[in-house]
Amino acid sequence: MTVGRPGIDAIGPKTSAFVPHDLLAPIPAIGRGPLSGLSAVVKDVFDIAGERAGGGSPEWLADAAPAASTAPALLQLLNAGATIVGKTVCDEFVYSVTGANAHYGTPVNPRAPDRLPGGSSSGSASAMAAGACDFALGTDTGGSVRVPAALCGVFGIRTSHGRVPIGGVLPMAPSFDSVGWFAASAGVLRRVGDHLLGPGRVAATIDRVLLATDLLDSADPEVEAGVQQFVSRLHRDLPQPEEIALSDGAISDWVECFRVVQAFETWLTFGDWITANAPQLGPGIDERMRYAAAVTADQVAEARSLRDVIRKRLNDVVRPGTIVLIPTVACIAPRLDASAEDLQRFRSRTMAYTCVAGLGALPQVSVPIGLAGGAPIAMSMLSWAGGDEDVLDAAARIAVHCAP
Numbered sequence: 001m002t003v004g005r006p007g008i009d010a011i012g013p014k015t016s017a018f019v020p021h022d023l024l025a026p027i028p029a030i031g032r033g034p035l036s037g038l039s040a041v042v043k044d045v046f047d048i049a050g051e052r053a054g055g056g057s058p059e060w061l062a063d064a065a066p067a068a069s070t071a072p073a074l075l076q077l078l079n080a081g082a083t084i085v086g087k088t089v090c091d092e093f094v095y096s097v098t099g100a101n102a103h104y105g106t107p108v109n110p111r112a113p114d115r116l117p118g119g120s121s122s123g124s125a126s127a128m129a130a131g132a133c134d135f136a137l138g139t140d141t142g143g144s145v146r147v148p149a150a151l152c153g154v155f156g157i158r159t160s161h162g163r164v165p166i167g168g169v170l171p172m173a174p175s176f177d178s179v180g181w182f183a184a185s186a187g188v189l190r191r192v193g194d195h196l197l198g199p200g201r202v203a204a205t206i207d208r209v210l211l212a213t214d215l216l217d218s219a220d221p222e223v224e225a226g227v228q229q230f231v232s233r234l235h236r237d238l239p240q241p242e243e244i245a246l247s248d249g250a251i252s253d254w255v256e257c258f259r260v261v262q263a264f265e266t267w268l269t270f271g272d273w274i275t276a277n278a279p280q281l282g283p284g285i286d287e288r289m290r291y292a293a294a295v296t297a298d299q300v301a302e303a304r305s306l307r308d309v310i311r312k313r314l315n316d317v318v319r320p321g322t323i324v325l326i327p328t329v330a331c332i333a334p335r336l337d338a339s340a341e342d343l344q345r346f347r348s349r350t351m352a353y354t355c356v357a358g359l360g361a362l363p364q365v366s367v368p369i370g371l372a373g374g375a376p377i378a379m380s381m382l383s384w385a386g387g388d389e390d391v392l393d394a395a396a397r398i399a400v401h402c403a404p
Contacts, residue, residue, distance in 0.1 A: 015108040017126035018086050019044050019054060021061065027084040035195060036081030038134040038188070041127045043120075044087045045094065045139055047071045047168035055170045056092040056120070058103050059279040071168030073137070073179055073196060080195040085133060088123025092285045093270055094139065094172050096120055097147045097350050098334070098343055102282025106336065111153040112375040115333035118148035121180070125152040128182040135192050136182040141172045142262055143329075143354030145180035146380060149366040150328035153376030155189045155402075156182045157392065160385045161361035164196050173265035176258075176358040186367070186399035190392040202386030204320035206394055209239045212246040212326045215353055219330040222372035227327050227379050230369040230401060237397045238323075246317065246324060251352050254310055258355035260303035263292035283340060284347075307359055314360035315385070323391060324382040328366040329353055332375035356382065363388040365395045367402050 018041075027048065029036060044054050047067035054061030074084065089104045091097075099122030100106045107126035109117040117126050121138025125148030128136040138145045140158035149156025157180050164179035171177055179196065183189040211231060216224055231241060247254055271293060274281075281289060318324055330349045334342060357364040364382045371377065383391035 015105055017041070017088050017107040017123040017130065017132065019089050019104065019123070021052065021054065022087050023051070023084070027078065029081045029083050030078045031081065033079060033081030034191070035077060038082050039085045040077060040082050040135050040137060041086040041088050041124055041133045042074060042084060042137040043090050043124050043139060045090060045170035046074055046137065048074065048087070051087070053170055056090045056094060056101055056104070057279060059277060060093070060273070063273075063277065067168070069168065072165040073169070076165075076195055086127065088121075088127055088136065090122060091120035092282050093266070093289075094120040094141065094144060094170070095266060095285050095288050097143050097347055097354070098284075099148060099151070109152055109333060112151070112333055115335055115375055116151065116338070118151035118333060120144040121148050125149055125154060125156070125182055128152070128154045128184060131184070134183070135188055138180050138182065139169060140178050140180040141176045142258065142358060143350060145182065146328050146354055146364060146366045147350060149182055150368075150378035151333040151376060153368040153378070154182050154184055155186055155368065155395065156180060156366045157189060157193070157388070158357055158364045159197065159388050160200065160363045163198055163200050163363070163386070163388055165198060171269050173262040173269070175265060176262060186392070186396040186402070189365070190396050193389060193392050197388050200386050201389055202320050202384060204384070204387065204390060206321055206323055206390060207239060208322045209241045210244045210246070210317070210322060210324045211241040212324055213243045214245040214247055214249070214251060215326045218352065219327045220332070223327050223331060223377050226370050226372055226377045227325070230379055231325060233401045234398055238394065241325060244317070244324075246326070246356065248313070253306065254359060255348070255351045255355050257303045257306045257310065258351065258359055260295055260299055261307060263288070264295045264300040267292035267295065284343065310359045311361065314356070314362065318360065318362060318382065318384045320384045320387065322384060323394060326353060326356070326380050326382060328378035328380040332372055332377060361385050363391055365391050367395055367398065369402060
């Protein structure tokens with residue numbers, strides 16, 4: 001059990017994992033249950049009765065009304081015995097993977113304090129890595145749980161699209177949005193899944209493991225070497241991996257497909273409000289919103305047609321019983337003082353790794369596997385749609401090999 005928020009209280013207001021409009025007091029469990037004694041923090045996109053969700057934007061927060069009810073996913077946790085102890089910072093309008101927020105600051109990366117924490121669920125990963133909670137909730141559209149899990153050196157899951165109730169959660173791009181969570185151990189990650197994952201399980205015994213060489217080969221050398229070394233230790237826990245070019249040489253087309261659909265849906269979500277209120281958007285967010293506003297119906301129709309093709313390929317390859325091993329991201333976390341150009345390159349490279357699960361509506365678990373240059377590196381296991389419980393079980397089996 002985690003009591004209080006160790007490691008967080010001394011952090012300055014511009015590096016805190018927690019929003020300025022944090023909870024005035026913990027939200028106690030509704031009753032005793034399997035999660036009794038565990039504390040959780042939640043990304044500032046979940047409705048909590050009587051509270052306002054800011055979505056990383058002070059201006060959106062100021063215009064928001066207090067929620068009339070609490071998001072169903074949070075109620076499931078409270079009913080299972082968990083206590084919610086805080087609300088965490090996220091990237092502005094959850095439209096980034098760096099973890100920097102021009103308005104609230106950048107939550108510290110406890111495992112690499114001179115580097116970014118990753119986003120958009122940056123505060124949740126930061127709090128988890130600092131030991132301020134037992135698990136942390138986030139959302140993942142284009143990598144927003146997987147990336148900060150990797151950069152902060154904790155376990156994280158993006159769930160199959162639709163497996164966890166998304167009601168009462170600020171949307172971004174609804175056809176990709178998924179609830180996810182972080183934990184310091186694979187056991188707690190799995191335990192939370194017992195109480196959040198809803199209908200739609202497709203149970204299967206893992207009998208085939210694929211190593212995505214196209215994504216592995218394009219990672220930085222230290223990440224590639226770390227993944228190869230980690231995979232070599234898994235022969236007692238998983239079938240011998242087979243090599244595969246997962247994207248069949250078309251990963252740049254996959255990235256652009258994801259980018260177009262995500263941008264179009266994001267503008268549908270926020271565009272009217274942005275047009276009416278003209279908020280001061282932070283660097284990077286402003287440019288992405290301008291791009292999103294310009295995506296046409298014809299462009300998104302073409303992209304959605306390609307997504308259907310990609311999803312069919314993924315369903316054919318990642319059949320029940322199959323998991324795919326990939327680096328979670330291609331490199332270690334960028335430095336806090338990275339240039340705008342370096343951050344854009346990081347984002348573009350990262351999307352090649354994170355777009356896959358979104359396009360396929362697949363679950364993906366990121367596991368910490370070691371350090372490179374003093375910063376965490378991670379490997380992911382991608383499984384079939386509905387295979388969340390089985391890939392979580394696989395993560396628990398290989399956890400003995402993971403970095404602390």
